[in-house]
Amino acid sequence: MTPQALDQILEGRRSQPNQLIEVLQDIQENFGYIPREAIKSVSQELGVPLIEVYRVASFYKAFRLKPSGKNVLTMCTGTACHVRGSDLLLDYAIDQLGIKPGEVTPDGLFSIEHVNCLGACALGPIVAENGSYHKHMTPSKLRKLIETISHQKTEDAHHAQA
């Protein structure tokens, strides 16, 4: 994260404490998480006590304080998806990838998140992969999705080497 990038985000918002969440949103969108240095800068530039910025960053699910994997698998656990078995999907992902929600696989490829409703309820269960939604998911479809992504990664690595 460059100081220039952060500067752009803070443009027009300095000394305005009520812009805190918007600023953090932009930082999250651009860098994938909120680095410690960003929290310190935001505190200074917006005029919000450091502990308050830290508090807001830790309160809202949208903000991650640690980097996530390259492919973020977000399972929708809303009611409609739940009655169609989203529980099994989440368990399956945890099992297959060996990590808990919020963690990253050792190879940095995957992280799992769960969200309480994406609003595409008629097509559930939904799994979002880096923002694109997959509908009517089942454990076997999820297995294929994970395999495809891992395979793609290996192929890319081979191409990079060759």
Add this chain to the structure above:
Amino acid sequence: MLQYVNVSIDGAIIHAVKGTSVLDTAVEYGICIPHLCHVPYLSDIGACRLCIVEHVVNGRSEVTTSCTLNVEEGMVILTNTDKIRKLRRNLAELLVAQAPNSRAIQDIALRCGVTEVRYPFRNEDCVLCGRCVRVCTEVWQARAIGFVGRGKDRHVEYPFGIQPDFCKQCGNCVQICPMTIPPCDGPMKPGEEYLCRKCESQLMDETPGSCTWCKLGEGFGCGRYV
């Protein structure tokens, strides 16, 4: 120029200062309403819910916390009905089941009428009353600690978990905490938690000494240090 309003608390008409809370007014006039997160010189947040009272309005009664309810002319408040006693007892039961290892919490539970605890005991070292955070923010204005996280994960922490250099090392957070008073008989072992029924609170919020005897209404009837 102080303005006054007349409010009815447990049937007694009280000449209260406008702008003060029902809790402050009641305690001032000797009606004990149990409380944990309220501290006279700090802001009120209504987190512990122990100070609940019945606010009678248009024939209906609403259960609300007296620390966040300001007195208004003609207000009718009931602090010790069967309903309130039961709710308070249940809340205190939840509280002591979380953190039995504190004299203050045990004392409160006892005084709220808790005789048995129907939940498995947990041994938390913080009840999230927020006294430490408020004294640091409002009195010392150091802002070295604060609430972080949400829901079950809510806890008190330094920024990033590291004591900052702007912590004034005043020790007030420790002094004001209901958990740091020596626990009864030392730390409890899992499976051996119990209500000892002898602990006195020793929470020195107001002046040390005898409690405000309940002259008006039945009140709490504790007769101990408050």
Add this chain to the structure above:
Amino acid sequence: MPRLNSYRELEHLRERLREQRQSITTTMMVCGGTGCRTSNSQAVIDAFRNELSSQGLDDSVRLCVTGCHGFCEQGPVVIIEPGNTFYCHVSPEDAFEIVYQTVVKGELIERLLYEDPVSGERFRTEAEIPFYKAQERRILSQNRMVDPCSIEDYIVAGGYTALPRVLNGVAPEEIINEIKASGLRGRGGGGFPTGRKWDECLGAPGDEKYVICNADEGDPGAYMDRCVLEGNPHLVLEGMMIGARAIGAGKGYVYVRNEYPLAVKHSRIAVEQARELGLLGDNILGSPFSFEVDIARGGGAFVCGESTALMASIEGKVGEPHPKDVHTVVDGLYHQPTTLNNVETWANVPSIILNGSSWFNSKGTKGSKGTKILALTGRIKNTGLVEVAMGTSIREVVFDIGGGAANSNPIKAVQTGGPSGGCLPLDKFDLAVDFDVLAEAGSMVGSGGMVVMDEETCMVDVAKYFLEFLQDESCGKCLPCRVGIDRMLEIITDITEGRGRMEQLDLLEELADTVSQTALCGLGKTAPNPVLSTLRYFRPEYEAHIKEKKCPAGVCKALITYWIDPEKCNGCGVCIRGCAHGAITGEKKQVHVIDDQLCQKCGICRSECKFDAIQVT
């Protein structure tokens, strides 16, 4: 486009735009809402654009990318007017055929028409489809005609006709009286009379009042606000403008949850376009009324749907609710009088002003007037967004519109009102969708979420699900919510894992009662509802878990066993390959066996078996 300085200029613009479109003979509406996009409607849209271009039809055919039509399962959806032709499951490859056959030659393509799942009948037009026929789509039908990113579409369709009526020479009290007379009640869950709310706000002292649109829509299973805001943001804006004019607000916010990026995008575009035309800003249409709107994004917190938490969030703070002994209409955003209403509530306002309060309350019941959008999902055939008149029975919604059970499992219950609501059993399905009727029965209309459950849904698991959800979303400030929900969950988990005792049911009820009376905000106060309603109507299921240590629906993992039916298994080995725990053994073409000790009940074998041989009891 130049700024409009008077009502007359707006009408001239409307006329001019309509004239410009006179050469259009056909309009093709393709859904670009989140649901259809997930089904790849963007590719369909692109394909149509290419086809229309290459067939030289750009001047006579208008391609309108609309918002959600509510029938997401059938997407991508395409509607062609005139003729009201309704095509579903459209793929990019169909573009040529649709343009050539239907648009040019006027012939229908049978295979793309909607097919009724029960009778197999194909329906030619949207109006005939039973799903739509049984509805009263006052608000949702307005999504058909507009591209949400085009203020011109909204104006051509007749939008911004209500606003001018309240700008000059109309007293605020007149506007508020009309809303009061209509009987409109909050559509977000509270059901509070809207007119009364506006009245209190108008009377509250303060010089900087605010209006807020609550688009946080946190109820899992509810997506009607997304649909309305994504699909017709100007309708919501117009409602807010009218409200602001009524209470004397100069600034408004649309608070959109973080998980709805398309709604955020479309709201921003709508505000920009309105500003450009002078419908937002100073002296709107030459009147003394000035009004500005900003879009605020949520941070991923269900609790921010609560009014004080939402306002704290706009102020850049954590979304922790505050006690509401003084209402937010008096002391709200930045301690100023604030009127906060839900998306759907605002969306109803323009038509009340246009058509009058009597038109609005001509539908509905004594206590609940107008229509309500429901998100009908779960184990039924037709899922989607449904708009019905208040007073419609649950039975009509679930069976006539929803089409009944999705498969052979009979329907058992319906969950309404999200995590604050409750579950109602089949014998209560004659109850009407009505604020007071459902509340009395132990549930609520809430935001309109309606999840249908069948025999394979465990009601104890449903209570557990909602408690887990609320525990995740609780802000954690007050004791009864933070600890109370945790302890309720502890008891229910004991029950679902076979450690339940009968006296725990009494404790559960007492604890639920305590939490509902002492919690600080609505989240905590209504948290016990799913528990209490399932205890009330489905107690036998709880008792089965406790006394017999069985889960009748076959859901609670600790109480079920997966086994292979020897009559159906043909030894194909697909399940063995799928099992991640090595729990299945068997030779080729021999009946396979599941080792109960190793089985983790993950369900992957069951979802892969093509012979329905894997059973759960």
